Amino acid sequence: MEPTNALVGIVGKTNVGKSSFFSAATGIQVPIENRPFVTIEPNVGIGYARKKCVHVELGLPRCDASNSACIMGYRYIPVKLMDVAGLIPGAHEGRGLGNKFLDDLRRADVFLLIVDASGSTTSEGTPAEPGSYDPVEEVNFVTFELDEWMYSSIKSDWDKFVRLASVGALKDPVGAFSQRVSGFGITRPQVEAALEKLNVNDVELPRISDDALRNLVITLRKMTKPMVIVANKADVPESAKNIERLKSTFSDVPVVPASALAELILRRLSTQGLVEYLPGDAEFKVKGVLDQRTQKAVNMIRELMERYGGTGVVQAINQALFKALNLIAVYPVEDFNKFTDRKGRVLPDVILVPRGTTAKRLAYTIHTELGDTFLYAINAKTKQRVGADYELRDDDVIKIVAAGARG
Numbered sequence: 353m354e355p356t357n358a359l360v361g362i363v364g365k366t367n368v369g370k371s372s373f374f375s376a377a378t379g380i381q382v383p384i385e386n387r388p389f390v391t392i393e394p395n396v397g398i399g400y401a402r403k404k405c406v407h408v409e410l411g412l413p414r415c416d417a418s419n420s421a422c423i424m425g426y427r428y429i430p431v432k433l434m435d436v437a438g439l440i441p442g443a444h445e446g447r448g449l450g451n452k453f454l455d456d457l458r459r460a461d462v463f464l465l466i467v468d469a470s471g472s473t474t475s476e477g478t479p480a481e482p483g484s485y486d487p488v489e490e491v492n493f494v495t496f497e498l499d500e501w502m503y504s505s506i507k508s509d510w511d512k513f514v515r516l517a518s519v520g521a522l523k524d525p526v527g528a529f530s531q532r533v534s535g536f537g538i539t540r541p542q543v544e545a546a547l548e549k550l551n552v553n554d555v556e557l558p559r560i561s562d563d564a565l566r567n568l569v570i571t572l573r574k575m576t577k578p579m580v581i582v583a584n585k586a587d588v589p590e591s592a593k594n595i596e597r598l599k600s601t602f603s604d605v606p607v608v609p610a611s612a613l614a615e616l617i618l619r620r621l622s623t624q625g626l627v628e629y630l631p632g633d634a635e636f637k638v639k640g641v642l643d644q645r646t647q648k649a650v651n652m653i654r655e656l657m658e659r660y661g662g663t664g665v666v667q668a669i670n671q672a673l674f675k676a677l678n679l680i681a682v683y684p685v686e687d688f689n690k691f692t693d694r695k696g697r698v699l700p701d702v703i704l705v706p707r708g709t710t711a712k713r714l715a716y717t718i719h720t721e722l723g724d725t726f727l728y729a730i731n732a733k734t735k736q737r738v739g740a741d742y743e744l745r746d747d748d749v750i751k752i753v754a755a756g757a758r759g
């Protein structure tokens with residue numbers, strides 16, 4: 353299964369459960385320990401967003417999911433996750449493991465900022481009494497370190513940029529700047545939008561102050577690396593109050609209560625056949641007899657899930673893709689009556705595209721040639737013909753008709 357193009361970066365303070373979250377989401381075993389700086393090299397794997405499969409809505413008995421999986425009527429859509437080393441305050445000055453490792457996330461499309469909602473680790477990641485450290489402060493310092501990372505990278509060759517501009521060697525300062533930040537996956541239109549938002553004139557760009565440059569970087573970071581706050585260790589009682597505070601303090605960002613630990617346990621018990629649970633479910637069923645220790649863990653997990661409607665792991669990935677990145681799911685088909693592809697497979701592929709994507713853009717996403725020869729599309733749900741400018745809706749099933757198309 354090929355993952356969706358999006359790269360989800362897992363970031364945060366050290367020793368808060370980043371690798372636990374990664375492992376719970378991907379099923380890959382990685383070192384997890386209750387001490388700072390366990391992860392050094394990044395972990396990369398495939399996690400899944402989950403959505404009701406459109407075959408259910410269409411009243412079909414089943415589908416033939418191919419680039420994704422369909423289990424019990426839910427589509428599991430693969431996405432690439434990267435878990436990196438942890439931060440502490442002053443990482444940009446080299447404290448802890450520094451911040452160089454963040455360079456692996458330059459191209460990340462969205463960040464899952466994992467925080468220890470229970471407040472049971474100090475700012476340096478040392479284990480402490482639950483409730484003794486403030487996760488709001490944690491979000492603030494981690495965000496600051498992310499901004500410093502981007503700022504210092506962009507600032508590092510800023511002087512050269514200014515010099516070139518001052519001798520008149522830059523005909524197109526915005527183009528030159530966009531080139532410099534393209535390593536972060538930032539595009540020229542995004543730079544233009546940020547400059548407009550900050551009221552900076554194109555030709556003034558090389559002359560802006562340090563503070564203004566910092567503002568520009570922060571604006572670009574928010575635009576191009578949106579964030580979901582994952583309030584981890586929600587199973588610890590002290591987390592409840594902190595989660596409310598996180599939600600009210602960071603009201604413009606999705607905050608997802610989570611327990612990576614609970615998800616890890618559930619997946620293990622499910623593999624052992626002791627519980628019935630699908631990742632992302634709001635509840636689970638126990639099958640068979642559990643020993644006392646497992647029963648205790650299961651009680652803890654049940655309480656957590658009743659309170660928050662799940663373990664939060666799949667929910668966090670969903671929020672990253674469908675809320676922070678505002679992606680929608682579309683199912684391309686060849687036969688709009690049978691909802692099949694050329695090989696007769698029912699709804700084989702689901703593609704995630706930004707909300708607002710047009711039918712013609714979708715054609716280009718599938719294949720350049722399909723875009724070039726695009727004639728019109730058919731909404732397979734309504735059997736209606738739609739034009740190039742038709743804006744796709746979530747869970748659309750679409751046939752693209754192109755000139756010279758076979759079949």
Ligand SMILES: Nc1nc2c(ncn2[C@@H]2O[C@H](COP(=O)(O)OP(=O)(O)OP(=O)(O)O)[C@@H](O)[C@H]2O)c(=O)[nH]1
Binds near residue numbers: 373392584612
């Ligand atoms: N109670 C509880 N503990 C958790 C949870 N998630 C992780 N932990 C514990 O937190 C500790 C750190 O977990 P890791 O996953 O190694 O944390 P990390 O953020 O990757 O740490 P570094 O790689 O060292 O920066 C371990 O003891 C985990 O068992 C959770 O949801 N609840």
Ligand SMILES: [Mg+2]
Binds near residue numbers: 371390391
């Ligand atoms: Mg780790």
